[in-house]
Amino acid sequence: MTGADRKNPGRHAGRNDPTSPLLGEPSRHLTAKQKKAWRLFKDELPWLMEADRAMLDLAATFRAQLTEMHGLSINNAQIYSAILSKLAATPVDRSRAPSFPSDGGHDEFFDD
Numbered sequence: 001m002t003g004a005d006r007k008n009p010g011r012h013a014g015r016n017d018p019t020s021p022l023l024g025e026p027s028r029h030l031t032a033k034q035k036k037a038w039r040l041f042k043d044e045l046p047w048l049m050e051a052d053r054a055m056l057d058l059a060a061t062f063r064a065q066l067t068e069m070h071g072l073s074i075n076n077a078q079i080y081s082a083i084l085s086k087l088a089a090t091p092v093d094r095s096r097a098p099s100f101p102s103d104g105g106h107d108e109f110f111d112d
Contacts, residue, residue: 020051027057037063045089052087059083 026038038060042048048056062080066072072080085093 020049023048023050023052023056026060027053030057030060031064033064033068034060037061037067041087041089045087048087055083055086059087059089 023042026035030038038056041056041059062076084090088094
């Protein structure tokens with residue numbers, strides 16, 4: 001975005017972007033309500049990969065607790081918020097998430 005990679009090509013030399021398989025099915029240890037929450041996150045956050053599973057399990061646990069108990073303690077709400085941030089599931093953090101092709105609409109600036 002800033003052109004720093006072209007100005008100082010050595011800065012990013014040898015840097016590899018980690019790869020991970022696509023996200024599979026919910027973890028077996030989750031309850032039925034947690035699995036439902038897990039699948040909702042999978043649908044809502046299409047950029048998640050298998051490497052995100054541990055954080056996603058935690059997020060699903062808190063989301064299920066939120067719906068089951070109709071709320072979270074202040075401490076748990078803060079933890080849940082931090083987890084959502086790490087998954088790029090908040091409006092501010094979403095800008096870090098990878099972009100996916102749109103519905104196929106024409107883009108006057110980037111289409112060839």
